[in-house]
Amino acid sequence: MKRIILGCAIVAVVGYLGFVGYVYHYDQQRAPAVADSRIDALLTRYGCDYCHTASAKLPFYAELPIAKQLMEYDIRTGSRQFTLDATRTALQQKTAVPEADLAKLEFVLQNQTMPPALYKVMHWSGNISDADQQELLSWIRQQREQHYARPDTPAELRGAVLRPLPESLPTDPQKVALGFRLFHDPRLSKDNSISCAHCHQLGAGGVDGRVSSLGVNNQSGPINAPTVFNAVFNIAQFWDGRASDLQAQAGGPPMNPIEMASGSWNDIIAKLEKDAQLKADFQRVYANGFTGDNITDAIAEFEKTLITPNSPFDRYLKGDESALTAQQKHGYQLFQQNKCGTCHTGVNLGGQSYEIMGVKADYFAARGNPTDADLGRYNVTKNEADRNRFKTPTLRNIAQTAPYFHDGSVTSLNQAVKDMLKYQVGVTLPESDVNDLVALLESMSGKYQPATPPAN
Helix, strand or coil, X not given: CHHHHHHHHHHHHHHHHHHHHHHHHHHHHHCCCCCCCHXXXXXXXXXXXXXXXXXXXXXXHHHCCCHHHHHHHHHHHHHXXXXXXXXXXXXXXXXXXXXXXXXXHHHHHHHXXXXXXXXXXXXXXXXXXXHHHHHHHHHHHHHHHHHCCCCCCCHHHCCCCECCCCCCCCCCHHHHHHHHHHHCCHHHCCCCCCCHHHHCECCCCCECCCCCCECHHHCECCCCCCCCCCHHHCXXXXXXXXXXXXXXXXXXXXXXXCCCCCCCHHHHHHHHCCCHHHHHHHHHHCCCCCCHHHHHHHHHHHXXXXXXXXCHHHHHHCCCHHHCCHHHHHHHHHHHHCCHHHCCCECCCCCCCEEECCCCCCHHHHHCCCCXXXXXXXXXXXXXXXXXXXXXXXXXXXXXCCCECCCCCECCHHHHHHHHHHHHHCCCCCHHHHHHHHHHHHCCCCCCCCCCCCCC
């Protein structure tokens, strides 16, 4: 009797799914494209918006039993891993699609991992055609070439997911020289004890090697200090992205009561005004002299020079097969197979998106002792979807920037790789594969060349 009941239930479910598939297929054949953009229409046609946007209009059967539970699960899990809202906005406004979105779309298209099998069972038109697949892949490459490739990017890499760093960026040498002095000037802090270089040491990977940095009176900050190297290539600054650019970031620590603890820019300027040489040099570049905006502008200009090109990995990307060892090349294969490049993407190998820490397993439950800093991007936006999201760190010079993660909880690069595989990808690899990935990461360390100061 139990077998009969179970068999009937299976038949009913399969029949129901078939009916839903038929209805969906019928709706898709009749419905006009929602968006004006051809690409937006393709994303809609294959149901990408269904799981990966907050505004998708669901079909009537989304409220029916069985379908409702399945669709809610798909939407919940899909939105945790990737949302298309920014992509669709960019398409409609004809602006640049986020680079990490392009990487994620490219991966699933090349590996045919989306839509998932259950979705295609319910939606008969869910299989993407070869022609549409190629059209989307071509569009992704065009997006990179149009919006992200630099003029000095080799032609064969202009549409690639990962690109080498440029040798340098255009900067104002006079501002860079001033910014260098201010970056190392402890007078930006209340008690003249802390400079920018205190936490971002240029001889140590742009970090201080601490779980969290120490500010005035040895106060400990709530979060690990990210590297200042190559930060110019990030979409925003700080783990939670609260600063839109380098200048905004430079203005944060001097006024932070735990970090530099200055009361105001007037307090800082009053000290700098006493330095006759610095004052004269500053007024030659900034006609109105010392201001908070001018000070942070100079620091930001200096930080644009903090790039580390010509790593072995960069040379490999440019075509030098001998730049990587056989172990590192295998590590690169694993890097690609395990979707590492979908978050650690672009010229900076990261810094292009906000990702949930613990997509495949609950990182914070395993670690314990949650703090406000663990809320990540949510602290800025107050959007529930941003809870536990953090700006993806760059992998450049990663071998020099331990401890790892926003909480500085891991000191070993080997363990950091294992944790990322577990919590972000949902896989466990053999120790030899982990070692190969670590070897690849070690190849991503470049060389910082200090800017030549201008002649007086």
